[in-house]
Amino acid sequence: MNVMKTHHLPELPTLETEAIALARVHASMVSRLLQLAPNEGYNATPMPDIRLLRSNRPLTRTPVLYEPGIVVIAQGRKRGYLGSKVYIYDAQHYLAVALPLPFSMETDASAAEPLLAVYVRLDAALAADVLLQIDERNGVVPGEPGGMATTRLDLALGETVLRFLAAMRDPLEAALLGPSLVREMYFRVFIGEQGASMRAALCLNGSFGRISRVLRMIHSCYAEALTIEALAKEAMMSVPSFHTHFKAATKTSPLQYIKSTRLHQARLLMARQGMTAAAASAQVGYESASQFSREFKRLFGGTPSEELRRMKRNFAVPEAGPSIYVSSH
CATH class of the missing domain: 1.10.10.60 (Homeodomain-like)
Structure with a gap:
């Protein structure tokens, strides 16, 4: 008698298992950033559009002017004040800025737990190319344009950022893998929760x-x-x-x-x-x-x-x- 074989599909990660995996990613990001960002302030990387931020102390509310970009925080917390809204970005939420915006910001950090973050300046040509390829395959998803938003950090983007940090330790890996990992970060953000809003904001129509x-x-x-x-x-x-x-x-x-x-x-x-x-x-x-x-x-x-x-x-x-x-x- 022939016995039919049962093929088990791989289980999709539950919210609980994703949370555990994301916690591990955060711990690894913190470890990498402590090594790659030894100085307070912005630390350079081999990729000119990406800097690593470290703050060993809390910073009171101060005016800032952000370029279009993405801020992924591994540890600590920032609060941005724009108009009547407060934008909280921390280990669970990243900040996406589609327009150069002046606002005010404060930082929660300490010497024991410094703020550690990855700042990605958006390159307009690369952003346009990634958005075009997404739209060609997925169709244009309509969205209300927004200059700034905070979004829940998902596992896919967290893992991409972690692989980027790992590549930055070695000059050869940084040179060969860095550009593709930056492109992947753009992709993860543009297909994420705020992707349609950012696409609408970055479009010049x-x-x-x-x-x-x-x-x-x-x-x-x-x-x-x-x-x-x-x-x-x-x-x-x-x-x-x-x-x-x-x-x-x-x-x-x-x-x-x-x-x-x-x-x-x-x-x-x-x-x-x-x-x-x-x-x-x-x-x-x-x-x-x-x-x-x-x-x-x-x-x-x-x-x-x-x-x-x-x-x-x-x-x-x-x-x-x-x-x-x-x-x-």
């Missing part, structure tokens, strides 16, 4: 996309005398419509956005190049040094010299990376 083009213009021409009329023309909108759509995308006004971009750039010029406050203010488009000092203190809570001392005390300022955007780091 529609009102959100036109505001995105204006933000690029501001970041490349921040030192020039930008007028609201010129920005509205770039967005192909009337001035009232431009104000409405700009505020919806960035949670701030165009003039406040320009001011924040200039001040963050001046801060980095002083920190990286040792410029004086007067030289930095002129470099970013201020005609009055006293106005610059007032607005700098209003944003950062201290004079330029006080802010530089705070920066040096709390973290290392990284070298400028290959980006079209101004950022706070």
Whole structure:
């Protein structure tokens, strides 16, 4: 008598087993990051668009300007404040930023349990290529565009980040495997919970996309005398419509956005190049040094010299990376 063989399909991971596996991934990520990020602040990797962040102390609420990117935290917690919303990103949730956004942020960390994170700057060309390939195979999934979101970290993305960190220990692995692992990170994010929202935000069509083009213009021409009329023309909108759509995308006004971009750039010029406050203010488009000092203190809570001392005390300022955007780091 023939006995039919029963073929058992591999069991899909339950939420409990995935949680256990993710906890192991986090523990391994922490171990790798403690080795790869020995310095407080941003530590470089062989991949120019990826930095490793370490903070051995809590940081009070401070203004930041993030480029489009992804922040995956292995240990510790950050809270971002944008408009009326609070974005918590920690070991369970990563942050995805589709537009260059000024907001304020605070960090929970200690010497015993430092904040450890992976910061991925989004490359527009790579993002467009990955999104195109996803759309060709899966079809375009409609979504409401959003400039910033926190999303639950799933096992697939966690394992990709861990493999990336493992590859960064060896120059040959970093050179040969690094680019494909970065691409896989993009893929995991774009097919995740916020994928449709990020796709819609990164697309340059529609009102959100036109505001995105204006933000690029501001970041490349921040030192020039930008007028609201010129920005509205770039967005192909009337001035009232431009104000409405700009505020919806960035949670701030165009003039406040320009001011924040200039001040963050001046801060980095002083920190990286040792410029004086007067030289930095002129470099970013201020005609009055006293106005610059007032607005700098209003944003950062201290004079330029006080802010530089705070920066040096709390973290290392990284070298400028290959980006079209101004950022706070």
